[in-house]
Amino acid sequence: MESQSQAAPEKKAEKKTAPEPKPSRPVIESIVTGRIIDLNDPKIQASYSLTQWAKIQNLKAMSMSFNYLTENHLLNLDDLQATIGDHKQDFNHDTQRLLRIEKNLRECNGLLKHLGLYHKYRPLYEQYLKTRKSPKFREKNIREILLYEGAVKYLREYQQAHHVNCVPNYQSLKEAKVRLTAQQQDLYDRRRLKDTIKTMEDGYKLLTQQEHTVHRTLNRNQHYELE
Numbered sequence: 001m002e003s004q005s006q007a008a009p010e011k012k013a014e015k016k017t018a019p020e021p022k023p024s025r026p027v028i029e030s031i032v033t034g035r036i037i038d039l040n041d042p043k044i045q046a047s048y049s050l051t052q053w054a055k056i057q058n059l060k061a062m063s064m065s066f067n068y069l070t071e072n073h074l075l076n077l078d079d080l081q082a083t084i085g086d087h088k089q090d091f092n093h094d095t096q097r098l099l100r101i102e103k104n105l106r107e108c109n110g111l112l113k114h115l116g117l118y119h120k121y122r123p124l125y126e127q128y129l130k131t132r133k134s135p136k137f138r139e140k141n142i143r144e145i146l147l148y149e150g151a152v153k154y155l156r157e158y159q160q161a162h163h164v165n166c167v168p169n170y171q172s173l174k175e176a177k178v179r180l181t182a183q184q185q186d187l188y189d190r191r192r193l194k195d196t197i198k199t200m201e202d203g204y205k206l207l208t209q210q211e212h213t214v215h216r217t218l219n220r221n222q223h224y225e226l227e
Contacts, residue, residue, distance in 0.1 A: 036058055036061055036062070036202050036205055037054040037057055037058055039051065039054055039055065039058070061202050062202065062206050064199060064202075065199050065200070065202040065203035065206055066203060066206060068196075068199050068200070068203060069200070069203040069207070074200065074203070075207065077204070077207055077208065080200060080203065080204055080207065081204065083200065084197060084200050084201060084204065087193055087196060087197050087200070088197060090193065091191070091193050091194060091197065094187050094190050094191065094193070095191075097187060098184065098187040098188075098191075101180055101183050101184050101187065102184065104176075104180055105177065105180045105181065105184060108173055108176050108177045108180060109177065110154065110158075111155075111158065111167060111168065111173050112170065112173050112174065112177065114150070114151040114154040114155055115151070115155070115167065115170050115173070116170070117147050117148060117150070117151040118148065118151040118152065118155065119170070121144045121145070121147055121148035121151075122148065124141060124144050124145070124148070125144075125145060125148045125149075128141065128145060155167050
C-alpha cells in the first residue's frame, strides 16, 4: 500500500551574512595618532564596525579628558593652553636630559666592560711579554690576548677623546652607573607626562568645540530676535 503522506517541503536555508572582521592592529595604529579619532578618515568610513569602535573610543577619550580638566581646574581655555605649553617645555627638557644620561650610561658600560677585560687578562699578557711574544704562546692563548689588546685600544682611544691621562677606576664607574641608572628610570617615569599632554590637548579640542557650539547657538538666537 502506497503511503499517501507527502514529504514536508524543505525549508530554504537562510542566508547569513558573515560578521564584519574586527579592525586589525596595524589599521588602528595608522589611524589613531592621538586619543581623538578622526571619523572622516577614509579607513574609518570604509568599515561600519570600525566607525562604531571609533565613536566609542572618542566618547571614552572625551570623558577622560573632561574629568581630568575638571579635577585640575583647567576648564578655562587660556589657562589650559598655557599649561599645555609648560608641560611640553618640561617634556622636551626631560627628553634632552634623558639622551645625555643614556649617552653617559653607554660610555660607562663600555669602560666597565673593557676595564674588566684589562684587569682579568693583564697577568696572562705579562707572561706573553716575558716569552718575548712567543708565537706558540700567542696561538695557545689567542682569544685572551686579543681581548686584552682590544681593551687596551679602547681605553687609549677614550683617553685621547677626553684628553685625559688615565681612566676612572672600576669602583667609581660602578657607582656612576648606579646613579645614572636611577636618573634614567626617573626620567622614564616622567615621560608619562606625554600621556597627560595628550589628555589636555584632547580636552582643549573638546572645550573649543563646545565654545563654537555656544557661539553658533547665540548667533542663531540673535538672528531670530531680529526677525
